[in-house]
Amino acid sequence: xxxxxxxxxxxxxxxxxxxxxxxxxxxVNGSISVSNQNVIKxxxxxxxxxxxxxxxxESGSVKTSEQVVxxxxxxxxxxxxxxxxxxxxRTPVVLPSAGKNRWLIPNAQKLWIEVxxxxxxxxxxxxxxxxxxxxxxxxxxxxxxSVAPIDLPGLRVLMVVESEMIPSYPKNQMxxxxxxxxxxxxxEKCVKSKGExxxxxxxxxxxxxDTKFEDTxxxxxxxxxxxxxxxxxxIIISNGQTGYEGPLPQTLDEIIKLVEKY
Amino acid sequence: MPDYIIxxxxxxxxxxxxxxxxxxxxxxxxxxxxxxxxxxVDWSMDIPTIPKSEWSDRIKEMESSxxxxxxxxNRANNGSPMKSLDQNGQGFCWAYxxxxxxxxxxxxxxxxYKRLSPHAVACKIYNFRDRGAWGALSMEFMSENGIPEESxxxxxxxxxxxxxxxxxxxxxxxxxxxxxxxxxxxxxDREMSFEQVATCLLSxxxxxxxxxxxxxxxxxxxxxxxxxxxxxTRILNSWTDSWGEQGTAVLEGDRAIPDGACAARVIIGA
Numbered sequence: 001x002x003x004x005x006x007x008x009x010x011x012x013x014x015x016x017x018x019x020x021x022x023x024x025x026x027x028v029n030g031s032i033s034v035s036n037q038n039v040i041k042x043x044x045x046x047x048x049x050x051x052x053x054x055x056x057x058e059s060g061s062v063k064t065s066e067q068v069v070x071x072x073x074x075x076x077x078x079x080x081x082x083x084x085x086x087x088x089x090r091t092p093v094v095l096p097s098a099g100k101n102r103w104l105i106p107n108a109q110k111l112w113i114e115v116x117x118x119x120x121x122x123x124x125x126x127x128x129x130x131x132x133x134x135x136x137x138x139x140x141x142x143x144x145x146s147v148a149p150i151d152l153p154g155l156r157v158l159m160v161v162e163s164e165m166i167p168s169y170p171k172n173q174m175x176x177x178x179x180x181x182x183x184x185x186x187x188e189k190c191v192k193s194k195g196e197x198x199x200x201x202x203x204x205x206x207x208x209x210d211t212k213f214e215d216t217x218x219x220x221x222x223x224x225x226x227x228x229x230x231x232x233x234x235i236i237i238s239n240g241q242t243g244y245e246g247p248l249p250q251t252l253d254e255i256i257k258l259v260e261k262y
Numbered sequence: 263m264p265d266y267i268i269x270x271x272x273x274x275x276x277x278x279x280x281x282x283x284x285x286x287x288x289x290x291x292x293x294x295x296x297x298x299x300x301x302x303v304d305w306s307m308d309i310p311t312i313p314k315s316e317w318s319d320r321i322k323e324m325e326s327s328x329x330x331x332x333x334x335x336n337r338a339n340n341g342s343p344m345k346s347l348d349q350n351g352q353g354f355c356w357a358y359x360x361x362x363x364x365x366x367x368x369x370x371x372x373x374x375y376k377r378l379s380p381h382a383v384a385c386k387i388y389n390f391r392d393r394g395a396w397g398a399l400s401m402e403f404m405s406e407n408g409i410p411e412e413s414x415x416x417x418x419x420x421x422x423x424x425x426x427x428x429x430x431x432x433x434x435x436x437x438x439x440x441x442x443x444x445x446x447x448x449x450x451d452r453e454m455s456f457e458q459v460a461t462c463l464l465s466x467x468x469x470x471x472x473x474x475x476x477x478x479x480x481x482x483x484x485x486x487x488x489x490x491x492x493x494x495t496r497i498l499n500s501w502t503d504s505w506g507e508q509g510t511a512v513l514e515g516d517r518a519i520p521d522g523a524c525a526a527r528v529i530i531g532a
Binding site: 178 | 310311312316320323324327328329330333334337340341370371372373374375434435439440461464465466467527528529530531532
């Protein structure tokens, strides 16, 4: 056999072996219960459930508390798995271990996590990166039809995305979201803002979930963005009396059909 | 309407002969290296690039649904086109490209239409001197201070009388707040850089593109398939709507690959 052919075969075998390795990174919502007989640690969360303080006090009795967390799980045959997390300021964050190939992700901030797997014997060398955002309690359901998510008269629609993840969203859904047809439809159906002419913008927005607002949060969109969202992209529809909050439908027709109900 | 094409045969000096000014100065990498800006996010941590094999189909679908940034621009001013800005003979293109991106982002989010004043940003950075720079410099300024509306700082004004607290209080409403990505890469990685630019444009994220061949900084709006398997960008210039096709042009071939690029993703909400 020619040397070149042998090299190609070996390369193919090596690549096939690499491809055969399972490497999945998943996160699930969860909570942990913390108890301590001598020291009670109380963590304080703000209305957005961001950790804003921590108090420790001595105590002789057993106390228990429950926390919401995410659990990072790595499914791999590799012998060594390393996890590195950075917060929004690129400060490293240590993720506590929760058993073999599992880590607890504190539910207090957005984190960028890199998972590296290495196994020299099995020739596994791979890494994956994920972004994990804080989430609300997993038992919160979308607002039912009897509640208006936005307490103002008239049809208002807010579509929320994580803009850095748009490339990985279904392309049909994104085409629908930015399409002229949807924009014209919402322009026609939604109430107009009360700003001076020509600022009569129809009251619908497409915003990043991390959009900030100046000073106070008295704007309708600021308040709406603070509402719990289980996943992204998300849609909030309100006519002041009733409404809908849930995942953004996949197609243009489905989005329009949903808005038409209100 | 046919596109105004700029390709490898286009002589950049032709625009100078028409009295069009530019103002790009190549980035000082010793002082401001890639990824050093406050709030910038490393690309690899955030976004998977959209593979080139998908570009053609995605472009066709975006054209069909009229969901490109250029389509959004055409209705951004309460149903009418958002007029392109005018740097008016001064070398502030590097502030105009970023301002155009902020206006496009606001249009995509359906925020009220406001014309912003890039001269304010450039004057403030260079103490009212007419000097060139690169797009990321104005991006950094706008992420910290924002950019005022033209009602607070008239277009093309170099007057210090507008440099007052009220102006910069207004400018805060137009800050770039998060995750703008520094796409600058070394020259040998420029193909990768263009993949990132393409991914942004296919995601409807406008990109500030600096072109050394042109000595100019512009806002890229769309990825365009110029011929089967070949891609370019549709840019929005700051030479008024009388230039090109309503202020836009399509850059083809190597002319489309930027020497420096960055993109704002999130701006203050309204």
